[in-house]
Amino acid sequence: MAEIVYMPKLSDTMTEGVVASWIKNVGDTVKNGEIIAEIETDKATMEFESFYDGVLLYIGVETGKAAPVNEILAIIGNKDEDISALINASPAPIITSNEKIEVPAPTPAPKAEPVIAAPAKAAVIIPQNTSTDRIFASPLAKKLAMEKGIDISFVAGTGENGRIVKRDVDHYVPYNGQQQAPKGNYVGIESFVDEPISQMRKTIAKRLAESKFTAPHFYLTMDIDMDVAIQTRKSLSALEVKVSYNDFVVKAVALALKKHPNVNSSWLGDVIRRNQHVHIGVAVAVEDGLLVPVIRFADGKSLSEISSEVKDLAGKAKTKKLQPSDWEGNTFTISNLGMFGIESFTAIVNPPDSCILAIGGIKEIPVVKNGQVVPGNVMKVTLSCDHRVVDGATGSAFLLTFKEYMENTIALLL
Secondary structure, X not given: OOEEEEOOOOOOOOOEEEEEEEOOOOOOEEXXXXXXXXXXXXXXXXXXXXXXXXXXXXXXOOXXXXXXXXXXXXEEEOOOOOOHHHHHHOOOOOEOOOOOOOOOOOOOOOOXXXXXXXXXXXXXXXXXXXXXXXXXXXXXXXXXXXXXXXXXXXXXOOOHHHOEOHHHHHOOXXXXXXXXXOOOXXXXXXXXXXXXXXXXXXXXXXXXXXXXXXXXXXXXXXXXXXXXXXXXXXHHHHOOOOOOHHHHHHHHHHHHHHHOOOOOEEEOOOOEEEOOOOEEEEOEEEOOEEEOXXXXXXXXXXXXXXXXXXXXXXXXXXXXXXXXXXXXXXXXXXXXXXXXXXXXXXXXXXXXXXXXXXXXXXXXXXXXXXXXXXXXXXXXXXXXXXXXXXXXXXXXHHHHHHHHHHHOHHHHHO
């Protein structure tokens, strides 16, 4: 009996997935537990296993296309089995490897009535035909273009997947050949490329916008004397122990959180959760945005263990091999842009944390020590706080403890 395979929910924040690739093709034999596709979520590209034995009869989402969670992904059944009933019962378009079945577009509203663009969720998405004689546009956009005498093939689409919609026709200004640049000036050609928004970037935008406009942020900045840390790192390097300044930061933050548990907290609406464990999220820049793998129980790990784990997780993040267990459960987050030459910056709190620490680069500047101006190495750090959970005095006390550990790094080795 044929079975429908639906788009899975592979992370807690996933609302839709993109088929990165199909491992199996229509007509291939599939066994329970075999990988049939790779699905790109908002955080990683993950292998998707079949739950059924049989033959892959239909593919519901093309490679590179997105579909919401629980949308039809494929149909697996017996060879030559009649699945027309499943096709007819499915609200989503189902395609084979060469065939596309379009969802009929809604009938345009009568001309006398005002037409209001439907929200993106309610839009009916029609797969774009790759042939050159088809224009990927809504029926209303085509109708308006015809009424205005506009060749719709010259109109740039701003709808989903580049679809031409009503607003594109309304705002279209044809080139009349009269626009001329002043003599002697360079004449260029206007051009642009619209890139589809990745699942990761969509989630980053949604979560950080919610954080910024929901959590009342305030910021605390402090200078850290890095002279001792620099010498400690050189001494460890001479012993062939490779650690980074960021590893020092992770360890120092973890120890400071144990002394200031109110900073290691989360706003959950009805309650404030005071975390007694310390899980440090370390922001890692990847091609599509930012991932935050988690160093669990960081307060109990050595610098070498932290260094090894950070490198391993960063490598997985850049190759999209992180699993949900790698990025879930952070209680505090660190974002370090020092390696990019950034002196200082402020970061947006990463929910459900109440704080995030932004780390700038180490800068050699004149400092006053023992009443004399001498060369010094200073690193600026900025703590972003959710004021619903952390007050200014609480955040400041945490930063002072963090500063003590960073300026006396021998304590991090004990």
